[in-house]
Amino acid sequence: EAGVAQSPRYKIIEKRQSVAFWCNPISGHATLYWYQQILGQGPKLLIQFQNNGVVDDSQLPKDRFSAERLKGVDSTLKIQPAKLEDSAVYLCASSLGLRGDTQYFGPGTRLTVL
Amino acid sequence: QKEVEQNSGPLSVPEGAIASLNCTYSDRGSQSFFWYRQYSGKSPELIMFIYSNGDKEDGRFTAQLNKASQYVSLLIRDSQPSDSATYLCAVTLEAGTALIFGKGTTLSVSS
Numbered sequence: 001e002a003g004v005a006q007s008p009r010y011k012i013i014e015k016r017q018s019v020a021f022w023c024n025p026i027s028g029h030a031t032l033y034w035y036q037q038i039l040g041q042g043p044k045l046l047i048q049f050q051n052n053g054v055v056d057d058s059q060l061p062k063d064r065f066s067a068e069r070l071k072g073v074d075s076t077l078k079i080q081p082a083k084l085e086d087s088a089v090y091l092c093a094s095s096l097g098l099r100g101d102t103q104y105f106g107p108g109t110r111l112t113v114l
Numbered sequence: 115q116k117e118v119e120q121n122s123g124p125l126s127v128p129e130g131a132i133a134s135l136n137c138t139y140s141d142r143g144s145q146s147f148f149w150y151r152q153y154s155g156k157s158p159e160l161i162m163f164i165y166s167n168g169d170k171e172d173g174r175f176t177a178q179l180n181k182a183s184q185y186v187s188l189l190i191r192d193s194q195p196s197d198s199a200t201y202l203c204a205v206t207l208e209a210g211t212a213l214i215f216g217k218g219t220t221l222s223v224s225s
Contacts, residue, residue, distance in 0.1 A: 031210060033212055033213075035212075035213075040217070041217055042118070042202050042204070042215030042216050042217050042218055043215050045212040045213070045214075048212050050210075055211075056211070056212060089157075091157055091158070093213075095210065097210050101146055101206050101208075101209045101211065102148075102160060102163060103160075104160065105157040105158050105159070106157060107156070107157050108157045
């Protein structure tokens with residue numbers, strides 16, 4: 001069974017630029033999560049989708065971050081404009097949803113904002 | 115603010131010893147409890163989950179949950195150098211909701 005796929009793996013941008021990350025969850029997983037992990041911290045939820053609807057985006061900085069999950073499969077996370085404090089690893093995870101809450105993580109995208 | 119607390123470590127144990135990792139959580143309504151292992155530069159990898167009070171064993175790993183004390187632990191028996199990593203404790207409030215993570219405990223196993 002293929003795992004969660006993410007791209008790119010690494011990205012370096014300057015502040016005020018924009019960036020987008022892509023995630024493809026495990027086949028059949030209805031729920032998709034985006035987490036932000038700052039160095040030395042545990043992952044923190046940014047947004048959760050159930051199929052193509054948003055379940056929780058309470059911690060998403062909506063003035064600069066946006067996310068979508070078209071057709072209930074792939075998802076993109078965008079930052080525009082980026083700030084220095086956005087430097088982190090962005091992790092995508094998926095789970096079966098309400099029937100099972102074990103989450104499986106992709107390899108992550110390491111973002112450096114200069 | 116729902117919190118998960120872990121001692122950041124590092125926790126150092128010799129090869130073959132038992133490593134004990136601890137975690138406390140603030141929300142008494144937490145339903146599910148997870149331990150993830152994260153190697154440097156890698157993403158979190160699920161080790162175990164536990165839902166009910168008591169012990170759950172899987173190979174060299176044992177998770178222990180005490181809901182009355184709001185405490186969950188992970189024991190690693192016969193520790194190996196390959197177990198050296200950061201161990202993340204996480205909880206969910208309901209099935210299908212997001213994980214709330216602690217900051218992680220760094221374990222170092224010396225040969």
